[in-house]
Amino acid sequence: MKPQLDQDHGRHLYREMLRIRRFEERCVELYSVEKIRGFLHLYIGEEAVAVGVMQTLGLEDAVVATYREHGHALARGVTADSIMAEMFGKLEGCSRGRGGSMHLFDARTRFYGGNAIVGGGLPIAVGLALADKLQEREHATVCFFGEGAVAEGEFHESLNLAALWDLPVLFCCENNLYAMGTALERSESEIELTLKAASYEMPAWSVDGMDVLAVEAAAHRAVEAIRAGGGPYFLEMRTYRFRAHSMYDPELYRDKSEVAAWKQRDPLVLFERQLREFAFIDDAAVAAVEAEVADEIDAAVEFAEAGTLEPIEDLTRFVYHESTP
Numbered sequence: 057m058k059p060q061l062d063q064d065h066g067r068h069l070y071r072e073m074l075r076i077r078r079f080e081e082r083c084v085e086l087y088s089v090e091k092i093r094g095f096l097h098l099y100i101g102e103e104a105v106a107v108g109v110m111q112t113l114g115l116e117d118a119v120v121a122t123y124r125e126h127g128h129a130l131a132r133g134v135t136a137d138s139i140m141a142e143m144f145g146k147l148e149g150c151s152r153g154r155g156g157s158m159h160l161f162d163a164r165t166r167f168y169g170g171n172a173i174v175g176g177g178l179p180i181a182v183g184l185a186l187a188d189k190l191q192e193r194e195h196a197t198v199c200f201f202g203e204g205a206v207a208e209g210e211f212h213e214s215l216n217l218a219a220l221w222d223l224p225v226l227f228c229c230e231n232n233l234y235a236m237g238t239a240l241e242r243s244e245s246e247i248e249l250t251l252k253a254a255s256y257e258m259p260a261w262s263v264d265g266m267d268v269l270a271v272e273a274a275a276h277r278a279v280e281a282i283r284a285g286g287g288p289y290f291l292e293m294r295t296y297r298f299r300a301h302s303m304y305d306p307e308l309y310r311d312k313s314e315v316a317a318w319k320q321r322d323p324l325v326l327f328e329r330q331l332r333e334f335a336f337i338d339d340a341a342v343a344a345v346e347a348e349v350a351d352e353i354d355a356a357v358e359f360a361e362a363g364t365l366e367p368i369e370d371l372t373r374f375v376y377h378e379s380t381p
C-alpha cells in the first residue's frame with residue numbers, strides 16, 4: 057500500500073469501481089429486453105473487493121473467480137467490449153460466446169474464469185500456483201470465492217495442499233453473508249472464517265470489504281508476503297451484495313432494512329466522500345468520470361450488437377481438444 061493516497065490513484069480506484077457498477081446496471085437493462093439471456097449474477101455492492109485486490113497484481117499473476125465475476129474481469133483488464141460480447145453470446149466475446157456471464161475467460165490477462173461450480177475455482181488456483189512454484193516463477197495467484205464455498209470439500213482440500221506445499225496463492229473469500237438464500241450461520245458450525253484458514257496454518261485476517269483502501273492495503277501486504285515465498289494467505293472480505301442472488305430471487309431470506317443499512321456503506325459513495333474530503337475530486341471530476349465510463353459501456357454494447365453468432369457448423373467444435381494459435 058502506498059503510504060499516502062495520491063489523486064491519480066484515488067481517481068483510478070473510483071473509476072474502476074464505477075465501471076463495474078455502470079456495466080452491470082446496463083446488463084440489467086439488456087437482460088430485461090433479452091439481449092442477455094441465461095444466468096446473471098451481479099456484483100453490485102462488492103466492487104471495492106475486486107478493485108482493491110487487483111491493484112496489487114502484475115500482468116504475470118493469475119486470477120480465478122466465481123460466476124459473479126464481471127467485476128473481477130473488468131478490474132483485471134479484460135475489455136468491456138469482449139465481456140459484453142460474451143454476455144450477448146457473440147463470437148467476439150472473451151469465451152467465444154460459449155461461456156456467457158458465468159464463464160468469462162481470458163488467457164491474455166491470465167483470467168482463469170468465471171467458474172459456475174461453487175468452490176470449483178479453488179483447486180484451479182492451487183494448480184496454477186503449483187505450476188508457478190515448480191517453474192520457479194515469482195507469480196501470485198488470487199482466488200476469489202464466496203463464503204458458501206467454505207462448506208465444500210474443495211475448500212478444505214485446496215487450503216490444505218496450498219499450505220502443505222507453500223504455494224503462492226491468495227484465497228480471497230468474499231463473505232456477503234448469504235449463499236443464495238442460506239445465511240452462513242445456517243450452514244456452518246464455525247462462522248469465523250479466518251479460524252478455518254488458520255487451522256491450515258495459513259495467515260488469515262478479516263477486512264472491511266466496503267472500503268477499497270482497506271482492501272488494497274490488506275491485499276498488498278498478503279501478496280508481497282506471498283511473492284517473498286511466504287506461502288498461501290487467506291483474506292475474508294466482509295461485503296454485501298445489494299442485488300438479488302441472480303435475476304430471479306424473491307429475497308425472502310433477508311430484511312429490506314438490512315439491505316438498506318448496508319447500502320449506507322456503499323463502497324462507491326464512501327470512497328467518493330473520502331476523495332472529496334481530500335479535495336481529490338469535485339462535481340466536475342465526477343461528471344467527467346461518469347461520462348467516460350458511459351462512453352466505454354455504450355461502445356461495448358455497440359460492439360456486442362455488431363458481433364457475430366457462432367455458425368451452426370461449429371456446433372461440435374471444441375468438444376475434443378483443438379489447438380488455438
Ligand SMILES: Cc1ncc(C[n+]2csc(CCOP(=O)(O)OP(=O)(O)O)c2C)c(N)n1
Pocket residue numbers: 124172173174175201202203204205230232234235236301
Ligand atoms: C457445487 C455447487 N453446488 C450448488 C450450486 C448452486 N449454487 C449456485 S450459487 C450458490 C451460492 C453460493 O454462494 P457463495 O459461495 O456465498 O457466493 P455468492 O453467490 O454469495 O457470491 C449455490 C449454492 C453450485 N453452483 N455448485
